[in-house]
Structures are given as C-alpha cells and as structure tokens.
Amino acid sequence: MTEEYQGADPKLIVAVQMISIGIIIFVLGVTVFLLSPLDKMTPFIRLSSLLTNGSMVVTGILFGIGGYFRLRKVKKTKK
Amino acid sequence: MYSDFIITGIYLVLMFAAGLFFSRNIKNTSDYFLAARSAPWFWIMGSIWATNIGFLHGYLAHGGAAYEWGLIQANFEWFQGPFGYILSGIFFIAFYWRAGIFTVPQFLERRYGAAISTIYSFAWLIIFVVTIAAELYLGGMFLKNILHIPFWPTVFVLTAVVGTYTLLGGLGAAIMMEFVQFIIMMLGTLPLLFILLNIVGGFAGIKHVLISQWGVSSQYFTVLPDIHHPYGPGPWIILGQCLVVTLGWCAGHQSMVQRNLGARSLYDAKLGYVAASIPKTLGAFLYIVPMIAAPIIFSQFGIFVEKSDAAYGKLILNLLPQGMVGLFIAGLLSAGLSSISSVLNSSSTMVIKDFYERFFVKGKSDHHYFIAGRIATFGVIAVSLLLVPVVLKVYLIMWLEQTLIAMVLGPFMGVLMLAIFWKRANTPGSLAGFLTGGAFAIFMQQVMHINIFFQISWWSFVVTLAVTVVVSLLTKPPDKAKIEGLIWESDFKAKLGVVVSQRAETNGTRVLAVPEIKIHKPAWYLNLKYWATAVLLIQIILLFFFG
Numbered sequence: 014m015t016e017e018y019q020g021a022d023p024k025l026i027v028a029v030q031m032i033s034i035g036i037i038i039f040v041l042g043v044t045v046f047l048l049s050p051l052d053k054m055t056p057f058i059r060l061s062s063l064l065t066n067g068s069m070v071v072t073g074i075l076f077g078i079g080g081y082f083r084l085r086k087v088k089k090t091k092k
Numbered sequence: 093m094y095s096d097f098i099i100t101g102i103y104l105v106l107m108f109a110a111g112l113f114f115s116r117n118i119k120n121t122s123d124y125f126l127a128a129r130s131a132p133w134f135w136i137m138g139s140i141w142a143t144n145i146g147f148l149h150g151y152l153a154h155g156g157a158a159y160e161w162g163l164i165q166a167n168f169e170w171f172q173g174p175f176g177y178i179l180s181g182i183f184f185i186a187f188y189w190r191a192g193i194f195t196v197p198q199f200l201e202r203r204y205g206a207a208i209s210t211i212y213s214f215a216w217l218i219i220f221v222v223t224i225a226a227e228l229y230l231g232g233m234f235l236k237n238i239l240h241i242p243f244w245p246t247v248f249v250l251t252a253v254v255g256t257y258t259l260l261g262g263l264g265a266a267i268m269m270e271f272v273q274f275i276i277m278m279l280g281t282l283p284l285l286f287i288l289l290n291i292v293g294g295f296a297g298i299k300h301v302l303i304s305q306w307g308v309s310s311q312y313f314t315v316l317p318d319i320h321h322p323y324g325p326g327p328w329i330i331l332g333q334c335l336v337v338t339l340g341w342c343a344g345h346q347s348m349v350q351r352n353l354g355a356r357s358l359y360d361a362k363l364g365y366v367a368a369s370i371p372k373t374l375g376a377f378l379y380i381v382p383m384i385a386a387p388i389i390f391s392q393f394g395i396f397v398e399k400s401d402a403a404y405g406k407l408i409l410n411l412l413p414q415g416m417v418g419l420f421i422a423g424l425l426s427a428g429l430s431s432i433s434s435v436l437n438s439s440s441t442m443v444i445k446d447f448y449e450r451f452f453v454k455g456k457s458d459h460h461y462f463i464a465g466r467i468a469t470f471g472v473i474a475v476s477l478l479l480v481p482v483v484l485k486v487y488l489i490m491w492l493e494q495t496l497i498a499m500v501l502g503p504f505m506g507v508l509m510l511a512i513f514w515k516r517a518n519t520p521g522s523l524a525g526f527l528t529g530g531a532f533a534i535f536m537q538q539v540m541h542i543n544i545f546f547q548i549s550w551w552s553f554v555v556t557l558a559v560t561v562v563v564s565l566l567t568k569p570p571d572k573a574k575i576e577g578l579i580w581e582s583d584f585k586a587k588l589g590v591v592v593s594q595r596a597e598t599n600g601t602r603v604l605a606v607p608e609i610k611i612h613k614p615a616w617y618l619n620l621k622y623w624a625t626a627v628l629l630i631q632i633i634l635l636f637f638f639g
Contacts, residue, residue, distance in 0.1 A: 021117045021264075023130030023356055029117055030135070030268040033110040037272050041422065044102050048095035049415030057290055061283040062416055068279050 024087045031080025039073025042066050097239055099418025103276075103425065104253050107269060111257020114265045121462045124262035125194055125441045127354040131267055133618070136364020138274035139267045139351045139434075141371040144173070145277065146227055146431030151424055152234065155379040156400035159386055161323045162312030163638060167333070169376035170315060170634045174369035174627050176338035181365025182624065184343040185352045187512060189361065190577055194445045195438075196349050203511045203578050204522040206450070211526065213446040215500045216346060220439040222496075224432050224476035229483040230401075231428040237405050238421060250429065251477055258433040259469040263354050263441075266433040273426030278371065280423030281378045287411055288385045291392075298385045312384075315638050324546065332502075332546030336553045340501035343508060346438040363620055369627045373634070382407065436476075440468035498537060502549040503529030506556030512580050514561075515572075521564030529556030 046066040051059050118124050131139070145151070158165035193199050197216075201209035232247040257265045292298050302308040311317045316326035324333070342348055342365075355361035386407050390397055393410055397403045408420050444465050453460070503526045510517040510525075533552035536542045616622070 021119055021123045021128045021130075023128045026117055026123075026128050026130040026264055027132060027135075027356075029114055030264065030271070033114060033268055034272050034275075037106045037110055038275055040106060041099070041103055041276070041419070045099055045415050045419045048099060048418065050095075050413065054413050058283075058287060058413055058416070061286055062413070065279050065283050065416070065419065069275070072275060072279075 022087060022091075024083065024090075028080050028083035028087055031076050031083060033080075035073045035075070035077030035080055037073070038069050039077060042069030042073055045069070095414050096418035096421060097241075099415070100235070100239065100421050100425065103422040104249065107272070107429070108253045108256060110272075111253075111261050111265050111269065114257070114268060115260030115262075118260070118262050118264060119462075120458050121444075121465065123264065124462050124465050125437075125445070126350070127262065127264035127267055129354060130264065130356050131351070131354045131360065131364070132356055133360040133363040133367060135267050135271055136351055136355050136361060137367040137371070138271040139430075140177070140348060140365060140368040141375070142270035142274045142277065142426070142430035143347050143351065143434040144368075144372065145375060146427050150375070150427050150431075151281075151379045151404055152230055152401050155383045155404045156402075157323075158380040158383040159397075159403045160400045162308075162384060163315055163380065164311075164317055164321070164324050164329075165383075166376040166380045166638070167315040167324070167329055168338075169372055169374075169380065170638070171631055172329075172334050172338035173372040173375075174631055175334050176342035177365050177369040177372060178624050178627060179339060180342035180348075181352075181362045181368075182620065184508075184512075185349070185361050185365060186358060187578065188349060188353060189358045194350075194353065195442050196344055196346050197442065197446045199578070200507070200511070203575060204507065204517075205519040207519070208507065208523050208526050209446065212500070212504065213442050215496055217439060217442055219496050219500070220346075220435045220442075221472060221476050221479060223435050224439075224473065225479035225483050227428045227432050227435075228476065229480050231425065232480075234405060234424065234428075235421070237402065238409060238417070247477070247480060250425075250432075251473060254429045254432045254436070255470070255473040258436045259466050259473070262465070263350060263437050266430075266437045267351060267354065269433060270430040273430040274371065276419075276426045277378070277423045278374070280419040280426075283416065284382050284408060284412065284420065285377050288382050288389065288407075291411075292385050292388050295381070298388065301388050302384075306387075313638070315635070325544065328544055328546040328550065332544075332548070332550035332553075336505050336549045337501050337546060340505040340508075340549075344501065344504045346442055347434040350438050350441060351434070359614060359620075363614075363618060363623065366620055366623045366627065370623075370630075373627070373630055379404065436469060436472055439472040440465050443468040443472065498545055498548045498552070499530040499533045502533060502552030503527075503556040506553050507560060510557065510560050510564075511578065514564075515575065515579055516564050516569055517560060518564045518567055518570040520567045521560045521562075524563040525556040525558075525560030528559045529553065 043066075046063075049062055049066070051062065054062060122128055154165055154168065188196070188199055191199050191202055193202075195213070197209040197213040200212055228247050228250060231250050232243045235241055235246045236243045257269060261268070289295070289297075292301065299313060302312065303310060311321060316329060317324065319325045319327055352361035352365055355364060383403060386397075386403050389395075389407060389411065390403075395406055395410055397406055404424075408417055412420060444461055448464055448468070449461060453464075506529055507517070507522045507526050510522070529552040532555045533548050536548045536551060542548055614620075
C-alpha cells in the first residue's frame, strides 16, 4: 500500500478548513465594505452594514489565526 | 447593481478555489465520505443547519409560505426542528455510531436485511436528485430576477462551483463550505430583520397593522393554529410533524446523519446536533418574521408581488442598499449551495455504499471505491442538471418529491422505532410494514385526496407500526446474534463502542471499523444536558408567546 492511500490526519484537515474559512469570510467582508456606498445610506442602515462587515472581518481573522496555530501544532507533532 | 454582481462573483470564485485547495488532503474513502472523522462539534452544528436550510426548505419556499400563511411556518424552526435535532442527537446517533456505518440504509440492512434497505436507498436517491435539480432551478431563477443575468449560464456556474468542491473534497469540503455558508447566512441576512422592524415599529407594529387595520385573522400570528386551519392544523403539527416527519428527517435523512458520522467523537456528534437547534430557532428571524412584515412594506412602497416565492427577492431589492444586496445574495446562494453539496455528497455515498459496493463490484481496494465515489458525484450532478428543464416546465417533479417524502418518512420512523426498541421486530414484519405504510400514504394522498402532509405521515407511521408488529409476531423471531448491539438495552452505554465488524463481514458488507469511543468529562459549557435544557427553555418561552 502506498502512502497516498493512507487517510489524512484529522487535525490537519480541521486546520486547513479553519484557514480556508477565515480567508473566505475575511475577503468577502472586506470586499463588501469597500463596495458599499456608506455615504448614501441612512444612519440605521449604515450602522447595520458596518456591524455586519466588521463581524465578518473579525470572524475571518479569528478563524485564520486559529487555523494557523493548529496547523503549526500539527506540523510540530509530525516532526 | 454592479457592486452586487462583483460580490457574488468573488464569493463563487472563493468557494471554488477553497474547494480545490482542500481536496489535496483527501486520500481514501473514509476521508471522502466521512471527512476522516475529523469534524469538531461546532463544524457539525453549522453544517447541519446549513444542510437543512436551502432555497427549497428555507428562504424562498418557507419564506414564501410565511408570506402567505403567517407565523405557522415558524413551527418548523421553533419547535419541530429543535425537537428532532435534540432527540436524534441524544439518542439515534449513538446507534449509528455503534454500528460503524456510512449510510442510514446500512443500519436498516444490519437490522432487517437487504430488501428494506435497498428500497429506502432508492427512494432517497430519487428525492435527492430531484432536490438538487429544484435547488439549481430556484438558484438560477433567483439570480436571474435579482441580477438580471441569464438563467442557464447561472445554473451551469452554480453546478460547476458546487460540483467541483463536493466532487474533489467530499464530505470534508462540504462541511467546510457549509460552515462558511452558515456564517454568511447568519451575518448577511440578519440585518434585513432589524431594518424591517425599524420601519414597521417592531413585532407589535406588524400585529397592530395586520390585525387592527387590515383585519387579518389572529391565526396568522400563531404557530399552532386550530384544527380547521387548511395549511397545518395544530394537532397534526404535533403528531405528524413533530413526532414523525421531523424526527424521521433528522434521524433518517442521509445528509443530516452523515455529518454526525463525520464527527471526531460521538460526543462531538451529539453536541453538534443539539447545538444546531439554536441556529435552527434563529432561522425563523431570518426568513419567517421578515416575510410576515413584508405585506406592510409592499403596501407602503407600492410594490406588486405576483408569486409568494418571489416576495423575498422583491423585499431585499427594495429595502437594502448596494453592497448589502450583494452580501445578501451571497447568503442566499450559500443556503442553496450548502443544500446541494450535502445532498450531492450523500447521494454519492449511497450510490457507492448501498448499491455499487453491495451489488456490483465487491471486494475491491479502498482506492477503487474512492475514485468510484468521485465518479458517482459527477453522475448525480449530471442527472440533476438534466432534470432542471423538467422542473422549469412542470411542477410534477416537486409533486414527486413531496409524495416520496410522505411515503418514506412515516414508514421509516415506524420501522426504526421498532428496530431499536423491540427485539421481536423481524425482516418480514418490517418489510410488510414499510411497504403497507408507504402504500397507505399514497392511498391517502391520491384516493382520499388528503393534502395535509403531516396527517398523511402520522397515519402511515401508525399503519407501519401495526403491520410490522402483527407480521413479526406471526413469523420467526430474528437471530439474536445478528441484532446484538443494534437494539436498546439497559446496559447500552457500557456496550457502546463494541466493534461489530465480524458481523458485518458475515453479512458480506465492507464497513469502517467502529471508532474508538473516548469517554471524558466535557467542560461545563459543553455539557449536552445544559445545551438541551437551554433549547427546550427557549421553545417553552416561544410557545408561551406565539403558541
């Protein structure tokens, strides 16, 4: 049996998933923020928009950082 | 409009790229079909919710029904969903884990034999293919209406994105994307509720306008209407929907169960299911409550809505500014894509595990079935794509899906309950019960012209129970050794984790070894009982206010 048939490391899978999720959410949050015409919105809608985009950016960063540390831990354990 | 188009495009590109990136880690059938049993509880939570919420069973169809019938539609989110999630999470999932299976039909096969399992698999495969076609159709129509882009190119792009990441990455990619979609749906579509409530003066404002000024019936604001309600009479909601349909959906729908089988431990599987009932409860605030307020907004803005399914799109186009519409579209696309990917992955698992490996090509290497799984995924999405024009022209296919679900869920719950709780239930009994229950569901729908889905499910469940019990008692009891570990016993917990691969081998079925059960005391904030109690308390409060 060759190495490619061996299953993936579950911890590695979770780390990769976290990083991917973080990148997608972060990029989407930033894109929506940059493309939103905040100056044309009513105050209530502007606040809603900023809260939504801010939450997405923060969630993305947190997942990215969490995934990075998990990945580092998995690689250290392998060594 | 231009910025909304860019946001939607970037979202689809990111999904596609992440799927490709993730797929490098997938190497065998366990990775592909069960995500290497890696998923922590919060993955399961987000994934199950996203699986459950789509265009069809969520924003567009449920939202449209709420626009027409009112708060009754919220009982899916506030009562039945959480009820089914908690019972399945605490109870049924443990049996599936203990049996070391990939699919729900494999459990039925162990307990009752191949016939009932094959019928069940086949019925669900048809439902799944129809579901994918309907989701693609609704996705294409939604983008066509909102962004004014042609229908077929949109459907092909959606198919390519979701097909690629599910085909290459399997359950792991599907779970990952579903979690992204869970976040985007939550964050992207929640602002609509606050913006709406701000305009109409809160929930009290909606009630005041609709009841006092427009003379709408108070039944529009209750989740459990009286027996004469044409859409969902309260008693049938409790009996048919809570006890049969929802429980059958949560314990018998391959997509829902497969996410739990991919958990890193049994505890994660259970907690993920129970925790998913919290976003499920919140779901009503994303697409039910806004749709109840929608008539007031349409009246204020002078908007005409020709079909209730189109109400949601009209609402966001007229209320939200650029940018937020783009995010909202991403949120709604997430709902559709997550449903497609989960059903697609489950279909390919069933094709390989319940048909290909069992009947056609036995005893090949794991790598062979891994590649076959990818080919099956491609086949299922291709067949679904071919069905889209049929959905486009007639609603026959939707009728087929509803009929099959009504036929399958009641009988399934009947035989599953007896499988677990009654040692005497045997193969002839279950087969007779399942087929009679299914036939009775068709009879009620086609001959008696009963259109209340919950009522059909309840009576088909009762008929299945009765026939299974009678025929089982009249025939030979099942072999004790064969059903060991699959039925409820007082020392079930102590026996949890017993490997049943020996029995599986004698049955001629390849199975995954039962994962090692690690018993450890969870942190207090992850205690299953606390989560379940919190959800039940929320349900009682909601029932008190809206029951």
